[in-house]
Amino acid sequence: MEFFSLRIFKGMQRMSESVFVGLCEIVGTSQMVALRRETTDIKEMVERQVTPNVWTIVMLSGSRREGFRLTGSDVDKMCWSNDHRVIMDMSQSEYYNTANTTLILSDSSESPPGFTLLQLLTPRTIRKVESALVRMNDRVYISSSIYRQVTCLAAFPDSTVHGPCASGKVVTLEYDIAYCFVCDFWPPSASSWIDRCHSWPIPEVVDDIVRNGCHFVAIGHPLGIHENEEWRFSFSQAEYKLVYSMNHCQFLTYGLLKIFLKEVIDQQSEETNKLLCSYHMKTTVFWVIQKNMLPYWCPQNLLTGFWVCFKLLLKWVYKGICPNFFIPQNNLFLTKVNGSAQNRLFLQLHELYKKGLACLLQSSSIRSYIIDVLYNPRLFICTNERHTLSDVQHDHDLVSESDFGAFFSRTTVLTKAIQRVKQLIKTVEQLVVLPLTHYQALPLQRLTVTIFQNLAFITSNKYTYTGVNNQMYIADKMSCHMLKLATKFGLVSDMLYIAMYYYKTLRYREALSVLEMTKVKLARPYLMYEYVVDGERYTEAVGGQSLSTKMRQAVARNIILHNVICSxxxxxxxxxxxxxxxxxxxxxxxxxxxxxxxxxxxxxxxxxxxxxxxxxxxxxxxxxxxxxxxxxxxxxxxxxxxxxxxxxxxxxxxxxxxxxxxxxxxxxxxxxxxxxxxxxxxxxxxx
CATH class of the missing domain: 1.25.40 (Serine Threonine Protein Phosphatase 5, Tetratricopeptide repeat)
Structure with missing residues (x-):
């Protein structure tokens, strides 16, 4: 009997290891996930440092911010006015200069847990906020329903309102963009979360999360007395930092739950396929980790971790209660998972539960990794992630994630663009002296290349090319130097900026000479262009060389022209x-x-x-x-x-x-x- 139990235990371990390897291929290795996170973080850090106080801050959120790149997942972003701040009580107003900052007071006295009213305290505000103001009890509040309509439809006319977001599709890419307000303070209603953090996350993460406050998104509680005026607390920033603090096995368990939701739970029936969402899966993992319901998270017990999470989710559905991780009194199931819908969902989940881990066989993404072990119990499984990630995939992801293209210019006025270039240069100078990781250094290198390219054309555009003016000669020499310097640190495709410059300055033969060299490089059979690459030839040709060498010799990207700069x-x-x-x-x-x-x-x-x-x-x-x-x-x-x-x-x-x-x-x-x-x-x- 003990031998039989041991066989079952070892079989479970091997199956977990196989699924771990599979999830590394689907979700990403710890190295790939770190790459995605660190490049996103450094780009956002640069963007925030050069964003003027009166501009809008944009933050990537959701699964992409957490490090996922799952097929079919949408892009989630949060946007807020940089000169608007929410405070939790009037005493916090002393930290702000009301001459250049609009203050808003959070008033949760009449709202359900996790929701609040936002009272405008200062008369100075922007037009879209003015259009959403309503008066209640001789006070002026910002209506979430009006603000949601104004911001969503103004920015994206073809989008639809989905929850607090402007939701839409650009070709095949779906997006959800939430226009919100930011608060620099941690809400008192979430103070119990701080007290719960004994073992996870570590104190440094807790302090960082609390120090950075929260957000408010434009949606009220359906059962609240002020549904159209209320705003929901958003802890998106805290959540991605919590996900960052997971070990890789925990992160993959979260990924497995997302896949299980999409490929198994949502396929049970049309009646119930909208009741649960990825946020419920994330909440489940958070609670399981913090309550220490599984002492050891490693490849050998990944499926055990999944099963613990699934059982907790089943229990929540049975009770009709899914406690928000930060404000447990806020029941995430309150309006959707109740009544007959709740009963149907529970029965469906219970049927899956009765099948045990065999329910994962219904997942098209995971099935093969389980079957491999079932049919070949002695199959050797290597859980070393280095063998899962190819150099080609690593290089492609690093280059694409490091691209600063669309971050460079958010202005349609040349003078402001020039000022932004100066700010970017100053920011890069400050950051390069810091102890950066490899994944943080490359985006800065790519940004520097972009700065040189655009400065070259800005400098050139000050003068009409005649070939005789001394100032023009100096400017031309500087522009050529910057463009050539950019190619030393850039990609194969960056050579085209030199050709464009030579054409613009009437040096057609020199431009054609550069084009011929570029053609030769672009014709190489091992070229990596966006998602097109012959992996074997790429590895054979440039494998083992530095990434800088690979970029100069074998990587090309699309050409980006900033519209305020004539190229x-x-x-x-x-x-x-x-x-x-x-x-x-x-x-x-x-x-x-x-x-x-x-x-x-x-x-x-x-x-x-x-x-x-x-x-x-x-x-x-x-x-x-x-x-x-x-x-x-x-x-x-x-x-x-x-x-x-x-x-x-x-x-x-x-x-x-x-x-x-x-x-x-x-x-x-x-x-x-x-x-x-x-x-x-x-x-x-x-x-």
């Missing part, structure tokens, strides 16, 4: 149109830009070669969109093809390309320019 005059209408539509950058596929600049240069040298470059561009845009041109970049790609065709005199083809641009997702906000170009082509055809 190619032929795209000025598109940049101006984009600015009018609130877009700060154009993202152009690298091969589209290569053929575009090649066409522009050859127009001044050799019309035959110019047509050849146009033909290559046309083949690329017409036939290779899935591989080298992603859905979100089709509008600008068709636009550039149309520009080249119009310049070459092929007006019918240009008209077709512009029309195709209008049918794509308007990612770049260039429609005004496209319509203008169509009118121009039609006018030429009629003449």
């Amino acid at each position: 190619i005059s032929e795209l000025i209408p598109e940049q101006q149109s984009a600015i009018q539509n609130g877009q700060t950058i154009l993202i152009i596929p690298v091969f589209v830009m290569l053929h575009f600049v090649e066409f522009l240069c050859y127009r001044h040298i050799d019309t035959t070669l110019s047509q050849a470059a146009l033909d290559e561009l046309q083949v690329l845009v017409h036939h290779n969109q899935g591989l080298y041109i992603y859905d979100l970049h089709r509008d600008i790609s068709w636009e550039i093809l149309g520009i080249c065709q119009q310049m070459a005199g092929n007006l019918q083809a240009a008209l077709y390309s512009y029309q195709q641009s209008l049918t794509q997702h308007p990612s770049h906000g260039i429609q005004t320019a496209t319509h203008m170009r169509i009118q121009d082509v039609v006018s030429q055809l009629n003449n």
